[in-house]
Amino acid sequence: MASIRDHLQxxxxxxxxxxxxxxxGALDLTKPRELATAVKRSKTLGAPATIVLHGAEEHPDAPALTDERGTLTFGELNDNAKALANELLAIGVTPGSVIGVLARDHRGLLTVLAAAGFAGVRLAMMNTGFGKTQFAEVAEREKVQVMxxxxxxxxxxxxxxxxxTRYLTWVDDDRPVPEGVRTLDEVIADGDTSLPPEPKEVGGLVILTSGTTGLPKGAQRGRFSPFTSALLLDRIPIPQNGAAVIxxxxxHSTGFAVWGVATALGNKTVVMRRFDAEKTLAAIADNRAEVLVAVPTMLHRMVALGPDVIKSYDLSSLKIIVLAxxxxxxxxxxxxQDAFGDVLYNMYGSTEVAIASVATPSELRQAPGTVGRAPxxxxxxLYDDNDQRITASNVRGRLFVKNGAPFEGYTDGRNKQVIDGYMSTGDMARFDDNGLMFIEGRDDDMIVSGGENVYPLEVENLLAEHPDVADxxxxxxxxxxxxxxxRAFVVRAEGADPQIDDLKLHVKSNLARYKVPRDVVFIEDLPRNATGKLVRRKLPTGPLT
Incomplete structure (x- = not known):
């Protein structure tokens, strides 16, 4: 009976x-031959190469991406990727091998993404926040042959x-190129832009987890199911033939997913190597962008610019801010939403479970901070500690997700816990009376203080409401x-001088006494990674001096 139910679902x-x-607009059933070609290609080239190749065939002269060096058309991006793929095959890299890329957001990164698909190699996407030892350990674990x-x-x-073997994806004008290392520009300048032999099977991607508690794990993804795009597009109306600032x-998963879907819909993506709050506003205005993709710390800095700066840019084109x-x-x-209008979409997911839920602007007005509903x-x-299903509202439990875009397991052979076909996210959550979901923190973040269970995120959200607290x-x-x-680590708001007793009183007035932080420590900045996630292990937990 369970099998029949699964098939029906x-x-x-x-x-x-x-x-x-x-x-x-991502699927046109009136063009079955074109659809069949795309499906066939995705099984051997993977999503990025298929998307770029299709764009070059459909609109070769349309802008595909803009970075600080200018704009590339779909045709140019496609030729660049094919030239690099042919270079990899020419130096003896065989389909199924692993290459790595350590690059910020620019044309070089996107060229490598598509080239890996054309060559049939697996691409490990490295985190730009790595330290030297961490980077070497991950490269060795993933068996990277070219970096x-x-x-x-x-x-x-x-x-x-x-x-x-090494290749440079970006070199600033005033920096020398190391001896014996070729640049991507050199490869492209004299490269073979013919379509390489079609791989027998897709190479796939390794997208690394955030690594906030240790060495990042490698989450393998081979073929990308069409479900992946539907998960995004069901609740976020990404436009066609427009522009998106990422x-x-x-x-990381969010930027990669939106880039893929936006590019497949014929949009130009605008990328920057380094985030700057005001330059992001300028990019939206200059490109008449309808979509912005960011992480919370970035939006915090944009809001902090103040209404006068924000209003000095024409942001009337902006219809969607995707946050994750x-x-x-x-x-x-x-x-x-007060600063930019009701355009915010809060997307929740992970490298392992893809997109699990999305909150729309109206849902965020109804319940600020919610992660919304499943697409x-x-x-x-939700399951309790005994793996029993929780169905009541406003009851906290361990969150599990089942969808059409599961990952293939970690590259070290491990996997997530699965119950009834649902995969653990490692997060605690609850549903309110309207069916909207809220993340309550990591299941391993819970502490027991004086016999009471406490989830730090609840206290963090309350302290964040205090006008003297920036982070x-x-x-x-x-x-x-x-x-x-x-212990609370507090970043003061600009020009503010919060007092420890006032912050404790703020918590005591709203939450139970055992949730009041015993210690309050003022610091300049919190340790966050490139996706804005807090790296808690870098906060001092020893005795205060």
Missing amino acids: TLTDTVGAVRVLQRS FYDEEFIDLLDGLPDSL VSPIF GSALSPTLSEAV VSSHLA VAVVGVEDDEFGTRL
């Missing part, structure tokens, strides 16, 4: 996904074998009397 999901893709990198990261490559890193990467506080949720083909479930993190530290107590 799969059929329902498929029909729903097809309707979403057709409605959005593409931006010149600014040259010191990180000291830990790699000298025999490893400042969320493309080496780390938790959205209710305070920031309201501030963003088509995504199914959410905040709450962690558990050892305590002789209570076992564990809360």
Whole structure:
């Protein structure tokens, strides 16, 4: 009986996904031959190469991307990627091998993305926030044979074998090129732009987890199901043939996913190597962009520019802000929509489970900070500590997700816990009376203080509401009397001088006494990674001096 139910759910999901893709313009059932070609290519080239090749065939002269060096058309991006793919095959890299890329968001990164598909190799997308040891360990674990990198990261490559082939994806004008290393520009200038032999099977991608608690794990993805696009497009109306500014890193799931879907719909993507709040406003205005993709810390800095600066740019084209990467506080949720209009979409997911839920602008007004509802083909479930299903509203539980875009397991052989076909996210969540979901924190972030369970995120969100607080993190530290107590790390708002007793009173007035942080420590900045996630292990939890 369970098998019949599963088959019916799969059929329902498929029909729903097809309707979403057709409605959005990503799928045209009136062109069956074109559809069949795209499906066939995606099975051997993978999504990025298929998207770029299709764009070059459909609109070769249309702009595909803009970075600080200018604009590339779909035809130019396609030729660049094919030239690089042929270079890889010419130096002896075989289909199925692994190459790595350590690059910021620019044409070089996107060229490598598509080229890997044309060559049939697996691409490991490295985190630009890596330290030298961490980078070397990941490159060794993933068995990387060729490394593409931006010149600014040259010191990180000291830990790699000298025999490893290297290519430079970006070089600033005033920096010398290391002897024996070719640049991407050199490869493209005299490269073979013919279509390489079609691989027998897709190489796929390795997208790394955030690594906030240790060495990032490699999440493997081979073929990208059409469900992946439907998960995004069901609740976020990405336009066709427009422009999207992506400042969320493309080496991570959110930036990569939106780049793929937006590019497939004929949009130009505008990318920057480094985030700057006001330059982002200028990019939206200059390109008449309808979409912005960012992480919470970026939006916080944009809002902090103030209404006078924001209003000095024509942002009337902006219809969608896609936010993901780390938790959205209710305070920031309201501030963003007050500053830019009701255009915010809060997307929740992970490298492993893809897109699990999305909150629309109206849902965020109704319940600031919510992660909304599941899109088509995504199914959410809460389980208690005994793996029993929780169905009541406003009851916290471990969040599990089942959808049409699962990952293939970690590259080290491990996997996530699965119950009834649902995969663990590692997060705690609850559903309110209206069915809207809220993330309550990581399941391993919970601390027990004096016999009471406490989730730091609840205290963080409350402190973030205080007008004198710009940023905040709450962690558990050892305590002789209570076992564990809360410590809050606070970044002062500009020009503010918050008092410790006032902040404690703010918590005490709204939450139970045992949730009041015993310690409050003022710091200049919180340790966050490139996607805005807090790296809690970098916060001092020892005795205060």
